Amino acid sequence: MAVTDEAISKIKEMIVSGRLRPGEKLPREADLAADLGLSRSSLREAVKALALMNVLDVRQGDGTYTTSLAPTLLLETLSFIVDFHHDDTVLDFLEVRRILEPSATALAAQRMSEADRIGLGAVLESVGADTSVEDLVAADLEFHRRIALGAGNPVLASLVDNMSAPTVRARIWRGATEHGALARTLAEHRAIHDAIMARDGQLAQSWALIHIAGIESWLRTTLAGRDT
Known part of the structure; x- marks a missing residue:
């Protein structure tokens, strides 16, 4: 699995487990990368891609949040990305x-x-x-x-x-x-x-x-x- 896809898959797991809910702020980049066992660069690419897919909302000077989409819609989009290569x-x-x-x-x-x-x-x-x-x-x-x-x-x-x-x-x-x-x-x-x-x-x-x-x-x- 590509590094970016691995990062996205791990963010999906956080939403599935309830660690992240719609509208909730993600931990700081350094902390989240360490928690997920990812490099900051691969996490950054995943965040960028998920923002384009309307899963994450990057707010300059504030942080990154999951969007207010219903959990089912968030997971539908994430599932597409994770399953895309299959x-x-x-x-x-x-x-x-x-x-x-x-x-x-x-x-x-x-x-x-x-x-x-x-x-x-x-x-x-x-x-x-x-x-x-x-x-x-x-x-x-x-x-x-x-x-x-x-x-x-x-x-x-x-x-x-x-x-x-x-x-x-x-x-x-x-x-x-x-x-x-x-x-x-x-x-x-x-x-x-x-x-x-x-x-x-x-x-x-x-x-x-x-x-x-x-x-x-x-x-x-x-x-x-x-x-x-």
Whole structure:
């Protein structure tokens, strides 16, 4: 198990045992790291990831708290992270996305109205390098949703939307743990948008394939190393 995952698993145990309750403040970093038998750096990474997943709330100058989510919701999110490396199901959804979305993107490049192309650009402009992972994923979902709708086929748009939702948490986790993931996502989105603005269906399709295949490749690599 990766060090960050081990830290998250131990924090989950604290919530399960009742040592931590919703809204409760965590012990000081040094004390908690020593108590859990972790390095401060691995604990810090786990806290950062859990804050992105809305499990912990880091308050500058005050400390770190569990959020006010109901215990069942806290544990549901934590269970996802701990079990993430033991569930291949999301790969099936990404595989279908890789099959469907490039074709939808090619159609969108040909069929989207000028207003919709500009609106797609506005979604890109709403995020930047300092955007939080959660906001980036929300923008990512909206970006792909608009492209699917722009393909002009409601059945295809519905299929793409249904395949996208189950991969949201994996995308958040990638953004939280893979160096450069946010910048890479933004760059690929801009390339897709540029191709759509140029009405170049083949180029738009190619960039969409690169974008989705990158997520799938990261996940396959992550799962392959789950037992190392």
